Amino acid sequence: xxxxxxxxxxxxxxxxxxxxxxxxxxxxxxxxxxxxxxxxxxxxxxxxxxxxxxxxxxxxxxxxxxxxxxxxxxxxxxxxxxxxxxxxxxxxxxxxxxxxxxxxxxxxxxxxxx
Amino acid sequence: xxxxxxxxxxxxxxxxxxxxxxxxxxxxxxxxxxxxxxxxxxxxxxxxxxxxxxxxxxxxxxxxxxxxxxxxxxxxxxxxxxxxxxxxxxxxxxxxxxxxxxxxxxxxxx
Numbered sequence: 001x002x003x004x005x006x007x008x009x010x011x012x013x014x015x016x017x018x019x020x021x022x023x024x025x026x027x028x029x030x031x032x033x034x035x036x037x038x039x040x041x042x043x044x045x046x047x048x049x050x051x052x053x054x055x056x057x058x059x060x061x062x063x064x065x066x067x068x069x070x071x072x073x074x075x076x077x078x079x080x081x082x083x084x085x086x087x088x089x090x091x092x093x094x095x096x097x098x099x100x101x102x103x104x105x106x107x108x109x110x111x112x113x114x
Numbered sequence: 115x116x117x118x119x120x121x122x123x124x125x126x127x128x129x130x131x132x133x134x135x136x137x138x139x140x141x142x143x144x145x146x147x148x149x150x151x152x153x154x155x156x157x158x159x160x161x162x163x164x165x166x167x168x169x170x171x172x173x174x175x176x177x178x179x180x181x182x183x184x185x186x187x188x189x190x191x192x193x194x195x196x197x198x199x200x201x202x203x204x205x206x207x208x209x210x211x212x213x214x215x216x217x218x219x220x221x222x223x224x
Contacts, residue, residue, distance in 0.1 A: 004157075033211065042201060042214035043158060056210055091157050101148050101205045103212060105157030 004106035006092050012112045013082055020078045021109045025094030032075050033103060034067055035091040036060070043091055049075060050097065082113045118202045123219040126196075132189040134218055136202030139183045144207045147178060149187045151198040152217070158201065161187065192222045 005024040013019050025032050030051050035043035046065070047057045051072035061067075064082075069075040079086055089110050093103040119137040126132040138147065148163040162169055162176045164185075169176045175188040189196055201217040 035214075042199075042216050045211045045213060048211055093157070100209065101146055101163055101203075101212060102160050103150075103158075105159070107157050 004092055004094055004104050006090075006106040006109045008109060009107065010110045010112075012114065014114050015084060016081055018078065018080045019082055019111060020076055021090050021092075021111075023075045023077070023092030023094075023106060025074070025092070026104055027073075028096070029094035029104070030072065030097055031095045031100060032069055033093040033095070034075070034077050035093065037089045037091060037108070038087075046077075079111075082111075084113045087111055087113045118204055118215055120200075120202050120215065120218045122216065123221070125221050125223060126189075126192045128194060128222055128224045129191055132192040132196065132220055132222065134187040134189075134200050134202075134220060135184065136187070137184045138202070138204045141182050141204055142206075145204045145209075146207065147176065147185050148203045148205055148212065149174070149176065150201045150203065150212075150214075151196075152201070153195075153198045158214070161200075192220075194222050194224060196220065197222045 007022045033048040034046040037043045045058050046061050047067050049069040052069050064080045067077045089108040091108045093105040095103045146163050146165050149161040150158040152158045161173050164176045164178055178185045199217040199219050201214050203212050
């Protein structure tokens, strides 16, 4: 197992365009998390899944953001009509429910909105 | 989950022990203390966690005071590669997410 994979690692887009990020968690992990991080700040929680169920969404997650985890495996995070304020690092992490505080993070997907 | 307070930055000489403090005065009985670190341009990395006993692993030691209101992460022989942001997080046993604060920037200097 190669850990948590995120794709793409970098994305530059123009304001108003849609972008999608993919996360492949550690295969036996049933929890998957999305965080957002801006420069100089700690990661901010966005949402998490347990298997295919989305159990919590942060108020940070506006209507332009949607996340899915079909079949409880990989997950996608889509941002519609991107704004410059969406520029950030989007981090994915996974864990076992039993060890829910021990998260394995991916390297992140950096989004730049021009 | 209880809130934590950490110093914004610390310096440490290479080869010396780095002691990173964390206050969590409102911690409750079922809440664990977790430590993560984030090296520049990488995702956060789990280091260690504990409930009330001191813990040690290959990366670090975690010392939790008897009243559990504070803890210290110890890197016994800091190297330049330990330069990172260190996050102290409190999370309930059956909590759902980790809430990160601003952390402590540790600079290890030669």
